[in-house]
Amino acid sequence: MTMLASSGLEAIADDVLVERDVMVAMRDGVRLATDVYRPASGGRALATKLPAILERTPYGKRERSRSEIEVGMVSPMRRDEVATHFVRAGYVVVYQDCRGRYGSEGEFSKYISEAADGFDTAEWLVAQDWSNGRFGTMGLSYAAHTQAALACLNPPGLACMVMDSGGFSNAFQCGIRQGGAFELKQATWAYNNAREAADGLVRSAIEAEDIRAWFRAMPWSEGISPIREAPEYEAYLLDQWRSGTFDDSWRRVGLYMEGSYATFPEVPVVLMSSWYDAYVKSTLDNFAGLSNGRRPLSLIMGPWLHGNRNSTFAGDVSFGPEAPIGGQVAESWLDFRRRWFDRWLKGEVPSGKEEPTVRYFLMGGGSGSKNEQGRLEHGGRWCMASEWPLPDASTQSFYLHKGGRLRLTEPAGEGTAFTYDFDPSNPVPTIGGSLTSGQPIFEGGGFDQREAERFFGCRNLGLPLSARPDVLSFETEPLGEDLAVIGPVTIELHVSSSAPDTDFTAKLIDVYPPSKDYPLGFALNITDGIFRCRYRDSFEAPRAIEPGEVFEITIEPFATANLFKKGHRIRLDISSSNFPKYDVNPNTFAPEGTGRGKQIARNTVFSSRERPSHLVLTVVPAHRITPLKPGSTKNKSTLPA
DSSP, rough: EEEEEETTTTEEEEEEEEEEEEEEEOTTTTTTEEEEEEEEEEEEEEOOOEEEEOOOOOOOOTTTOOTTTOOOOSSSOHHHHHHHHHTTTTTTEEEEEEESSTTTSOOTTTTTTTTHHHHHHHHHHOOOOOOOOEEEEETTTTHHHHHHHHTTTOOEEEEEEEEESSSSSSSTTTSSSEEEETTTTTHHHHHHHHHHOOOOHHHHHHHSSOHHHHTSSSSOOOOTTTTTTHHHHHHHHHHHHOSSSSGGGGSTTTTTGGGGGGOOOOEEEEEEEEEESSSSSHHHHHHHOSSSSOOOOEEEEEEOOOOOOOOSBBBTTEOTTOOOTTTTSOOHHHHHHHHHHHHHHHHOOSSSSSOOOOEEEEEEOOOOOOOOSSSOOOEEEEEEESSSTTTTTTEEEEEEEEGGESSSSSSOTTOOOEEEOTTTSSBBOOOOOOOSSSSTOOBBBBSSSSSSSTTTTTTTTSSBGGGGOOHHHHHHOOOOSEEEEEEEEEEOOOOOOESOEEEEEEEEEEEEEOSSSOOEEEEEEEEEEEGGGGSEEEEOSSSOOTTTOOEEEEOOOOOOEEEOOOOOTEEEEESSSOOTBBOOOSSSSSTTTTTOOOOOOOEEEESSSSSSSSEEEEEOGGGOEEEOOOGGGGGGOOOOO
C-alpha cells in the first residue's frame, strides 16, 4: 500500500484510495474514527460526487467480518476487499467504529448511543465534497442494530438499507430479553468483548477468569463478575439484566423500532435472518411493521446460524448444498447488495423478472442419514412468496393428553394435571437453538436433544432431556403424511405454581424414527420459547403468583419453516428452564437479576375441556408452496479478484 502524503489518502489499489481514521465529531464533542474508501484514477481521488455505503460497527472497521465469506472461500474477506468491490461499482464506502470501540473516542454503553451517533454521522457524510447527498446502509448483527437506530431518527440522505440479522424491533421481546427472561448471550458477549477491548493487566485479569465457573455462580453483581475490571461493560450488562419491567427505558430509540414504524423513512429495506438466528422475531416483526405498501421490502430467511449465510449446516444438522444464499438467492452476497444499491442509490432498474418479496428456506425433507461430516441430513429447499406469513397458511391445534400424547382432539372431561418440581439449582441444559454470541459457554443450531459433555450444565450424559423429571414431553403418533409448518408457533398453557414466580418453557421438536445411522432416532430442536409468570398480566406490571391461582400464559417461540416428514413425530417439551440460553428464575419473586435465594417450585400444567393447553402450528398445503428458481446464478461470480 502507498500513502499519498499530500492528501492523506492511502492507495490500496490503482483505482481505490482510503482515508484512514477521519475523526468525525458527534454533537457532544466525542469523535468517531471513520475510514473512507473512494474511487481513484492515476493515484488521485475522482472528483465526481457519488452515493455512499455506510457501515457502523463495534467490531473494528479494519477487522475481518466473519460474515463476509462467500461460497468456496476458506476465510472471510478483509474490509479493504469488500470496500474495493463497492468502490469499483461506483460508490464511496464508509466504515466507522462505534463510540468507545477501537479507534473511536468516548465510553461504550451497548446500543444506547447508536441512534444519535448514526444521525450525526449521516449529517457529516452528506456534507462531504465527495457525496451526492444519498447513502445506503449495510451490516450484520450489531451493524444492523446501528442501521435501525439511525433510521428511526430520519437522517438526511438515507436512501436504502440492508439489515442483516439484527435491528431491534423490541429488544425487550427479542435480543436482550424474551418472554420476560434475560438472554445470557448478553453476558458472554460482554465478557468476550470486554476482554478484546482491554489491554495490559486488565486484559490479563479478564482472561484469567474461569467464565464457566462464573456461569455457575449467577446472578452477577457490581464487582462480583468476570468483567469487574471493565466497569463500563459490567455496568451496562447489569442494567440490562435487572431491567425486567417493560418501561420507558425499553422504548428508547435504538432498542424499539416498533415505536418508529409510523415515521420510519420510506426507503427500500432488505431484512434478512435465519431460523437458527437470535433475531428471527425482530426481522419478521420489522417486515410486518414496515409493510405499508409504500416502500419496497425484501425478506430473506435462511436455515443457518447467525450471519452464516453461506453455510450448509447449523449445529449437528445439514441442510444440503442448496442452503447457502450464494448460487440460490443471488450469485453471491456481494452481488446481491451491489444490485440492491444500484437499484436504489443509482436508479438502475434491473432487467428481467421482478424478484419475489419473500424468499425463505423450508427445512426438512432430507434422507435422515448421517453425512460424511457426521451431521444429520435434514435437507430443505428455497421457496418464495408474496408476503409473510404466507397467504395460504392456516393453523392446527395439538392438545396435551395423558400418556404424553399430542393430539388434534381436545381433551374430554376433567382431563389431566401434569405436575413436576422445578429446582433452580438444577436447570434444564440448553442444547442448541436460535442462539448467537454464546461461546465459550453455548452454541446454537440443531442437535439431538440428548445430554452430552459438550453442552454446558449436562449431568445425565447419554440420556434424552425428556428423561428428566422436570420435563413434560408430548408427541404425536407417526405422521401419516408430510406436514409443512411455515410461520408462527404458539403454546397456550393453563398453569399453576407453588412459588410466587416461576418460568415455563416450550420446545418444538422434529422426532426422527430409529434408523441405521441413528438407532435411537434423532430429536431435532426446531424452535423454543419461555415465559416468566410474574408478567402474566402484562410486561409493564409484574405480580406475584397467588397460592392456588390457575392462570393462562402464551409462550411464543420464534416462527419457523420446517417440513415434518411422513413417519416423523411432532413433539412438544415443556419445562421451566433452558440454561444458559436464559437466566434461571429463582422462583422467589426477587427483583430481576438480584435474587440469590432459591426455592423449588411445584409447577402444574392443566389440560382439560375447560383448560385446554395446546400447541398451535401454522401450516401450509404442499401445493401452495412455491419453489424458488435460482436460474443461472450458480455458474456466475462477482467476487473480488
